[in-house]
Amino acid sequence: MPQTFEHEVVIIGAGPAGMCAGMYAGRAMLNAVVLERGFPGGELLNTELVEDYPGFDRILGSELAQKFADHAAKFGAVFKLGVNVTTLRKRDDGLFETLADNGDAYVSPTVIITAGGTPVKLGVPGELEFAGKGVSYCAICDGAFFRNHTIAVVGGGDAAAEEADFLTRYAEKVYLIHRRNELRASKILQRRAFENPKIEPIWDTVVEGVEGDGKGLVDTLKLRHVKTGAARDLKATGLFVFIGFKPNTGIIAGHVDHDELGYLRTDANMQTSIPGLFAAGDVRAQLTRQVTTAVGDATTATIAAEKYLKSQHDRAARDGGVAA
Ligand SMILES: Cc1cc2nc3c(=O)[nH]c(=O)nc-3n(C[C@H](O)[C@H](O)[C@H](O)COP(=O)(O)OP(=O)(O)OC[C@H]3O[C@@H](n4cnc5c(N)ncnc54)[C@H](O)[C@@H]3O)c2cc1C
Secondary structure, eight states: OOOEEEOSEEEEOOSHHHHHHHHHHHHTTOOEEEEESSOTTGGGGGOSEEOOBTTBSSEEHHHHHHHHHHHHHHTTOOEEETOOEEEEEEOTTSOEEEEETTSOEEEESEEEEOOOEEEOOOOOTTTTTTBTTTEESOHHHHGGGGTTOEEEEEOSSHHHHHHHHHHTTTOSEEEEEOSSSSOOSOHHHHHHHHHOTTEEEEOSEEEEEEEEOSSSSEEEEEEEETTTOOEEEEEOSEEEEOSOEEESOTTBOSOOOBOTTSOBOOOTTSBOSSTTEEEOGGGBOOSOOOHHHHHHHHHHHHHHHHHHHHHHHHHHHHHTSOOO
16 A cells, blocks of 8 residues: 655665765754665665775775765664665745656755766676776776776767876776777867877777686676677676666656756756755766765755755745745
C-alpha cells in the first residue's frame, strides 16, 4: 500500500553529496530523509582508489563511502535505501512531491537533488569487468595511476581532447581513438592535443573489446577500422572513455534552468531556478566534478535549505498562514 511521508528536506541520492547533505541536515536537527535507489556511496563505489580527498592520501572508494555513511548516520541522517525516485514535481501549494517507483510519495518544502550523473559506457566486452582496473571515466581521478604507461583515450569531443592532453602528464604515450576522421572538439583543444608529441590519433576506429593480462589488469584493446573492417590489437594498460556523461535530472517534471548538456544551473547558494529546489555535486553545472566539490556544494545547499525553511516559516507566521 503506497504511503505518503512528510519531511522538511528530501535529499535525492546518497553519493558523497547526498551523504554530506544528510550529515548537515542531521546536525541541524532537520526532519530530512536521504532517498537512494542502491547503496550509499554513489560513484565512490565504482572508484578503486581515491588519492585526492584531503586527509586521505590513499583510500579505497568503498571505504571512503562507508566512512561518509557512518559519519552521516552518527549525526542523525536518515537513509532510505532501494528507493528509486521516478518523479519530482512542485505542486500548486508550493510543496514538492517526490515519487518513488513503489508508489510512495515524499512531500516537503525543500528538496536537494544530489542524483549525480552517469558516464556513457562503450558497451563492449571487458569494459565493466576492467572498470577501475585500467578502464576509467575520470582522468583527473585516475591519471596518476598510469605514470609512464601506454594508454588510450576514446572519444571525439572536448572532454576526450582535453583529457588526452592532461593524461600526457603521466602517461608515456596516449592513443586518441575516434570513430570518425576528425574530432568534434573545439579547435583550440584539438590544436593543443595534436601539438602534443605524446598523443597519436587513431582515426575511423572503434574499440570492440578490452582484454586483461591474466592478473586482472588491462593489457590489450580490440580495435576495428570502421571503413575497412580490419581488426587489430592495441597494447595499452589503460582505456579512458569520454563519450559523454549524463546528469541524472530526468526525474524533474517541468522546466528547470540547465546548461546545454543538461546540468542544473544554480545560484551561489546551490538553489536552482525553482525556489526551494537545491542541487549539489555532479548533477550541477560547474567546472569540475570531484568528491571535494560534491561535499562543498552539499554543505552550501543544506545550509541554504535550512535558511529557506526559516524564511518560509517566518513569512507564514507574519501572514498568519501555514508555511509551504
Ligand atoms: C571511475 C571514477 C573514478 C573517480 N575517482 C575520483 C577520485 O579519485 N577523486 C574524486 O574526487 N572524484 C572521483 N570521481 C568523481 C566522484 O566520484 C564524483 O564527483 C562524486 O561521486 C559525485 O558525487 P555525487 O554525490 O554528486 O554523485 P554520485 O556519486 O553520482 O551519487 C549519486 C547517487 O544518486 C543516486 N541516484 C541517482 N538517481 C537516483 C534516483 N532516481 N533515485 C534514487 N537515487 C538516485 C545514485 O544511485 C547515486 O548513489 C570519480 C568518478 C568516476 C566515475
